[in-house]
Amino acid sequence: MIRTQTLILLFSCVFLFPHSISSAQAEKTESKFAPAPPDVSAGKRMFERHCALCHGIDGRGGRGPNLNRAKLFHAPDDAALKAIIFEGIVPEMPEGWFFTEEEISNIAAYVRSLGKIPAEPLPGEAARGGTVFTRNSCSRCHLFAGAGFAYGPDLTGLAERRSPAYVRNAISAPAEHLPEGFLLVRAITSSGRTIEGIRMNEDTFTIQIKDASRTFHSLRKQDLRDLQKLRGQSPMPPYKTILSPTELDDLIAYLFSARGLQ
């Protein structure tokens, strides 16, 4: 439960969604769309109106994931992509049943055009990167491929969601490249107790926090003496001062080598 909620916050929209659009459903949806040459520029206009709010005006992401990627986690093929545009992703992405089939084809074609960017080279060596990962105790705060502890973001399947450039920035200077929705908070209770950790959820009256020991705290705001939102802060140190450029290359190669495991 704790893990699930954290994931919602840390990677909102990106990969929490259960695989409810099975390939069978996707095929069924696909059959509804008559073949017609898609109009990419018309798709771009629709994208700007409906999708840019979350995915950015150029599809580079924001509240929703970056779409400038050859492979989309929820949309391995065009049928699945069209199905997602039509049905949405509960609860993160609104459905687009109001689009015509032609419009969905156009939007899908535009989204695919965003993915036609050359793959970034991975100069490092994955095996050496594994050593870097272990030596720096990354798993004390991160799950990766089923092992480790979930305080910071789960790194499993990272390659499907993020670009190597993004991951390089996030490791080098985490506080300057926080994932959307990530927030470190410090709550001071009326009895003077300090609770610091990652915000799992929040509404107007309550806040849910996971501290570094991965203990979950449910707090009512009116019971707090102070609630500090530590914007732009991360419990993770900037590894640009810890790792050599080669070690960083190797670590990224290791994290991206897991692509085949997914």
Added chain:
Amino acid sequence: MKLLKLVALSAALSSAAAAQVPFERILNADKEPGNWLSYSRNLQGQRFSPLIEINSSNVGNLKVQWALQFPTPNNEVSPIVVDNIMYLTGPNSAMAVDARTGRILWTWKRAIPSDYHNIGFGRVNRGPAVLDDKLFVTTLDCYLVALDLRSGAELWASKVGEYKAGYSMTVAPLAIDGKIVVGVSGGEAGIRGFVDAYDAKTGKQAWRFWTIPGPGKPGHDTWSGDAWKTGGGSTWVTGAYDPELKLVYWGVGNPGPDWNGDVRPGDNLYTCSLLALDADTGHLRWFFQFTPHETHDWDAAHVPILFDAKIKGRERQLIANANRNAFYYVLDRVTGEFIAGRPYAKQTWARGLDAKGHPIVSPDSEPSEKGSLVWPNANGATVWFSPSYSPQTSLFYVAVREIGSVYFKRPAEYKEGTYYAGGGEDELPADDASGEIRALDPATGELRWEFKLHSPPWAGVLSTAGGLVFSGSDEGNFYALDARTGKPLWDFQTGGNIKANPISFSVDGHQRVAISSNQVLYVFGL
């Protein structure tokens, strides 16, 4: 069920001579505070309940009395309650519910055409209207339908607009003496908007006022070429009515296309304006344009609130509007004269208002190719959900959205029945946004208190004579504040995002408060 039908039948027979809800009941709504007879409870648009059982000393004990699951999600309905029966609407649907128990008495549905498309909004309906023995419901395929109050049987259906051309309806109708006034959605589809009135008995159109004036009409010269034909000016939020002046007040939406004003030079009347229309003829008595040549999708489609107050020592008949453009306006409701205006939320598009209430527009606030950062965002500092006015506290309450956006301008090409928007926006990240309930001095717009919300809200405000203000949050909190101070007194997690207006009514002498939260209607009581 059989028994219920018999009860309904005998009630119908016994009142065959006298209508159940004659206009006099709506006119004198304060005489029966236990009912909620029109969208905003009274014709003045105030969304204030005179009920006092639930008050600031006992609201902490509020509990769910019953809940109702809707057949479809994202409900935005503001219910009507008449004599222990609650009337609800959804997309192309309506139902009557026992207000004591939440059990359904009848349902009505109209098929949504398979080629119908929503352009710029969801499949929702914001509520019904009641008059005489009929319930009035608008539909997505743009019909106004009259149902028999006791059975849900369809009595007439009048086509208001052509859905294939982008006209649609989500609005709760406004019942005035003998007429049902409605507006249309379609501001992102390049429609030419209008306000319509229909004869409540027959469904025959009584009058139409085009919100984009045609050739030869005053205001037509604020458009160039054929731009007026696709000029927008939707009318998708319920207005208010002054029964003595016999004026219908109705807000008008954005010009089309939304974010690209190049194709429509001029002030683009009567978009982003408040209209005062003669209830008998639909003729324009006066108008006030809040945002001339608007380019941020800041519709002036709001529930206007009628109230009286002393201005410079003289009692005036006033109308207030907390506008999507982040300014609060007070006008004389007899003449339309600008009385006062000031921002009630963060805005960066205007340096202020001049003596006549016209905005002094800041440079670089227009949408652009590379993007222009402007507050508020396209959903505005507030939007369709209702504000409230309490005659008890003499305060105007509004749910405020504090969020900016980067606005982009893109080419716009009109094709009937499709999007005609001309751009888009990048909202600022969630942690840079917030929400508030603000209490304003209604005569000046000065801030009296505010209550901070975690995020920009989508729920309207109800004030009550129990000294309370009720509203909801996007994270599902339904809550009560002290109407004088804004202090939080009670909250309940509904589990769904709240995008609706609260109401209050009573059953068996006990006060209830109702709110729709996504797919559930909750009814609370002590």
